[in-house]
Amino acid sequence: MSADSKTSLVLVSLSVAFVALAALFQSELFGKPKLPAEVPLASAVVTNTGTIRFSANDLIKAEGDVSGMDCYACHEEGKEIKLPIDENGVVVLPKEHADLIFGRRNCAACHDESEAVEIKWDDDGNVILPEFHKDLVIRHGRNNRNNGCFNCHVNDKLNELQTRNGERLKLTESTRLCASCHGPTYSDWEAGIHGRTSGYWNRELGEVSRKECTSCHDPHAPIFPSLKPAPKPHALHAKAEAEATVDDEQEH
Amino acid sequence: MQKRKRKQPWTTNRNTRIMPIEPPKRYRDLPSPTAAHDSGISRRSFLRASAGLAASVAGIAAALTPLRDLDEFPSVEEFLQKHYKELGKEEMDEVLDRISGEVERQYGIRPHLRDLKPMNGVEFVYALNLTRCIGCRKCVHACVAENNQSRSPEIQYIRVLKMPNGTLDVERSQHDYAPATVPEKGFYYMPVQCHQCKNPPCVKVCPVKATWQEADGITVIDYNWCIGCRYCEAACPYWARRFNFAKPSIPKEKINPNMSYLGNRPRPKGVVEKCHFCIQRTRAGKYPACLEVCPTGSRKFGNILDPDSEVSYILKNKRVFVLKEEVGTSPRFFYYFDI
Numbered sequence: 201m202s203a204d205s206k207t208s209l210v211l212v213s214l215s216v217a218f219v220a221l222a223a224l225f226q227s228e229l230f231g232k233p234k235l236p237a238e239v240p241l242a243s244a245v246v247t248n249t250g251t252i253r254f255s256a257n258d259l260i261k262a263e264g265d266v267s268g269m270d271c272y273a274c275h276e277e278g279k280e281i282k283l284p285i286d287e288n289g290v291v292v293l294p295k296e297h298a299d300l301i302f303g304r305r306n307c308a309a310c311h312d313e314s315e316a317v318e319i320k321w322d323d324d325g326n327v328i329l330p331e332f333h334k335d336l337v338i339r340h341g342r343n344n345r346n347n348g349c350f351n352c353h354v355n356d357k358l359n360e361l362q363t364r365n366g367e368r369l370k371l372t373e374s375t376r377l378c379a380s381c382h383g384p385t386y387s388d389w390e391a392g393i394h395g396r397t398s399g400y401w402n403r404e405l406g407e408v409s410r411k412e413c414t415s416c417h418d419p420h421a422p423i424f425p426s427l428k429p430a431p432k433p434h435a436l437h438a439k440a441e442a443e444a445t446v447d448d449e450q451e452h
Numbered sequence: 453m454q455k456r457k458r459k460q461p462w463t464t465n466r467n468t469r470i471m472p473i474e475p476p477k478r479y480r481d482l483p484s485p486t487a488a489h490d491s492g493i494s495r496r497s498f499l500r501a502s503a504g505l506a507a508s509v510a511g512i513a514a515a516l517t518p519l520r521d522l523d524e525f526p527s528v529e530e531f532l533q534k535h536y537k538e539l540g541k542e543e544m545d546e547v548l549d550r551i552s553g554e555v556e557r558q559y560g561i562r563p564h565l566r567d568l569k570p571m572n573g574v575e576f577v578y579a580l581n582l583t584r585c586i587g588c589r590k591c592v593h594a595c596v597a598e599n600n601q602s603r604s605p606e607i608q609y610i611r612v613l614k615m616p617n618g619t620l621d622v623e624r625s626q627h628d629y630a631p632a633t634v635p636e637k638g639f640y641y642m643p644v645q646c647h648q649c650k651n652p653p654c655v656k657v658c659p660v661k662a663t664w665q666e667a668d669g670i671t672v673i674d675y676n677w678c679i680g681c682r683y684c685e686a687a688c689p690y691w692a693r694r695f696n697f698a699k700p701s702i703p704k705e706k707i708n709p710n711m712s713y714l715g716n717r718p719r720p721k722g723v724v725e726k727c728h729f730c731i732q733r734t735r736a737g738k739y740p741a742c743l744e745v746c747p748t749g750s751r752k753f754g755n756i757l758d759p760d761s762e763v764s765y766i767l768k769n770k771r772v773f774v775l776k777e778e779v780g781t782s783p784r785f786f787y788y789f790d791i
Contacts, residue, residue, distance in 0.1 A: 208500055215507030222514040239604035241703065246593040249745050309747065388790065392762040393581075393770075396749040398739060401761070402571075405737030416747070424748060426633035430589035433627060434606045436697065444628060 236441050239434045243312040246430040249398065252309045255414035260372050271358035280355050283348065291348060304418065310428050339421045352377060352419065378413045389413070535661070536674040536714070547676075548713065555718060559707045567713040568735035570668035576729050577669070577756040577763040578740075579772070579786045580643060584750040587612050587634040587641030591742035591751065595645075598730060598741035599716040600708055602700030609727040610645040610742060611691065622775075644775065645742075646671065646692035646727035647783030654684035654693060663724075669784050670729050672714040680722040689779045693726045729753070756784075 260266055274296070275281065284292040311317060320328045354360045354368065361369040363380035379386035388394035392408075395416065400406030416424065435441040529550055533539075539547060548565050556562045592610045601607040613625035617638050625642070635641065652671050655663050662677035663684055685693040699721040711717045712732035719725050730740035734753070743751040754761035763786075766772065770788040 208496075208503075211500060211504050211507065215503045215510065218507050218511040218514060222510045222517070225514055225517040235698075236605060239606045241603055241706070242593045242596070246590050247597045247745060248590075249594075252747050391765045391769075393752060393765055393790075394749065396746070397752070397762070398744045400737045401734070401739050401754045402574075402737035411749075416749070424584075424586065426635065427586060427588045427747065428632065429587060429630065429634045430593050432589070432630045433592075433608055433611070436605055 234439075236435070236437065240431075242431050243315075245308070245310060245312045248309060250306055250309050251396065251411055251415045252425065252427070253304045253306050253415065253418060255304065255374075255412070257372050257374050257412055257414045269359075275358055278356050281349075283350070305425075339423070340419065374414050374419065375412045378417075378419075530676065533676055535677055537664075544713075551713070551717060555707075555711075558718070559702070559704050561704070561707055561709055563707075563709040563711045563717070565711040565713065565717060566732070568731065570666050570670075571735065573757055574755045575669045575757050575784075576648065576734060577754065577767075577784045577786065578648070578729065579752040579763050579766045579770075579788055581748075581750040581752070581790060582640055582642060582787050583789045583791050584748045585612075585641045585643065586748055587614060587629070587636075587639075588747065590745045590747060591643060594741045594745035595727070595730075597706065598708055598733070599728075600700075600702055600711070600718050601725075602696065602698070602702065602719075603706070604701050605698050607694045607696070607700070607725070609692070609694065609725075610643050613642045613644060614639050615642055642775075642787065643742075644690055644692070645785070646688075646729075647690050647775065647781065647785035648727075648729060649781035649783050651780060651782050653687040653689065653779075653781060657683040657687040659683065666714075668735070670731055670734075671726075672728055672731065673724060673726065674714065675717070675719050675723045675725070678723040680724065682724060684724055689776050689781060690783075693724050695724050696721050 256266075256269060259269075284294070286292050322328050351364070352361055354362045357368075359371060361371065361374060361377045363369065363377055365380070367380070369377050375386075375389075385394055392410070395413075396411045397408060399408040401408070413419075413422075418425075435444055527550075529546075533547060534543065544567055548567060552563055552565045555565070589612050592608050592612060595601070595609050596603070596607075599609065601609070611627050613622060613627055614629045614636070615621075615625045617640055622644075629636070648665075648669050648671055650665075650669070652665055655665055655671060658664075659681060660677060660679055662679065663671060663673045665671045680695070682695055685695055696719055700719055702718065707718075708716060710732055712735070715728050715731035730738075730742075734740055739753055740751075743753050752762045752766060754763040756763055756767070758764060766788055767786065770790055772786045772788045774783045774786055
């Protein structure tokens with residue numbers, strides 16, 4: 201084969217290859233790369249800066265409607281209350297106070313307005329709490345050791361609080377009551393380390409707003425409740441995302 | 453007496469002779485350039501030349517095919533824009549005005565776009581309480597909303613790692629946990645984002661100086677200068693940088709109009725972005741968005757040069773550590789425990 205015909209052969213085959221490739225790209229015969237599915241927008245709830253509960257303290261300070269908190273609608277003023285105690289020495293909570301914790305939860309901190317919440321009742325007409333809300337029980341202290349109402353409330357003056365050394369406090373001064381036992385946490389809170397802070401880090405440019413203990417901790421069950429986590433990250437590649445979704449479906 | 457030689461025209465004054473140069477033998481037999489005109493182009497050479505031409509045109513066309521998907525060309529001003537540090541006050545104002553116009557055209561809202569400068573005597577530090585974090589990921593989404601990150605494909609600056617109790621090994625962590633409720637028993641949660649290192653590897657590797665450390669400790673990116681080589685993404689030991697593989701998609705109603713040039717203005721396709729401590733908030737004295745939304749108050753932020761600040765208290769009084777201390781980045785992001 202002469203050098204001339206070799207050159208022609210190479211040139212012709214190269215042209216054919218390039219023309220074929222160009223045609224393939226143009227006609228998208230290989231198909232376009234598969235794009236990941238549209239990621240759904242996260243609910244506005246996850247960017248809600250509200251606290252997880254409404255405290256009586258906040259309600260009174262905001263001059264809200266506190267008529268539901270009138271102890272003397274049922275109890276007689278100045279009269280001592282005998283606590284019913286079971287054989288294990290644990291206080292039996294009267295039915296009237298069963299909503300003590302649930303009633304103060306800020307549902308909007310986790311649930312979206314558009315989200316339908318299905319409520320189920322048992323045969324006695326009581327709401328069946330989903331597994332998710334089972335942590336809502338009176339439990340101050342991990343070992344049921346501080347469940348006596350009158351460790352904090354005053355027995356014969358129900359809308360007042362008292363520390364263990366007898367100091368009387370108003371409902372709005374609950375933070376000092378907490379401080380009377382939880383010293384180190386209180387000093388952290390005073391320094392701005394414990395609890396929520398919002399507003400301005402630069403105090404010259406604006407104000408900082410602090411929350412008090414009961415805005416996040418329920419005094420009757422102070423451990424921070426479990427929350428529904430916000431959506432997990434989505435994979436960037438369609439294949440990885442499809443695999444992750446399959447894994448999730450298998451788990452549930 | 454020797455007869456005087458007649459001076460030859462090719463001799464020089466120094467009497468050195470220059471020989472006329474003959475062309476090398478192999479060229480001698482070639483027809484002169486004018487010969488082609490006499491014989492015309494042969495059929496073969498014409499076909500060969502056309503095939504070559506067609507091949508090169510087709511090859512170029514094939515190589516340029518991806519350009520069909522290119523719909524946005526930068527304007528001349530954008531193309532000729534100087535580096536951030538070389539922009540004067542008036543030039544910067546023009547740039548801000550131009551970008552505001554682009555945002556308005558694209559999202560239908562005139563942004564409050566500023567170029568906030570570092571404050572004197574301020575160095576930002578972040579501290580995160582691992583005892584309190586419950587892994588609810590609210591910070592992740594508050595960050596996305598504040599910083600105009602792409603929703604689809606998804607770009608998130610914060611990654612919350614679920615770690616088994618008693619370990620500190622990111623290799624064993626999980627970031628795609630999705631239980632009904634958090635925290636889960638036996639695990640703790642460690643959110644990771646840009647650590648704003650004092651010795652940032654990402655800045656060292658940038659070939660075009662599109663990313664640098666500012667006086668207040670924030671490592672920033674000029675999205676107009678970034679060439680998208682992703683070296684910084686590879687250099688970061690904290691997996692803090694994200695690349696815009698596609699044009700970011702942000703619903704119009706979700707745009708945060710409070711913008712900063714080096715911060716949360718909408719990014720083009722093909723640039724790198726990352727956490728900048730909410731520069732548009734923090735340089736105006738506010739706390740970052742991830743801190744504001746945290747339901748447990750695990751996140752603390754402030755000026756480390758102020759001895760009365762919250763972060764100073766934490767560094768003085770708490771057991772503090774930094775992630776991957778051994779890589780020598782000296783982060784400005786601290787983790788601590790308080791029980």
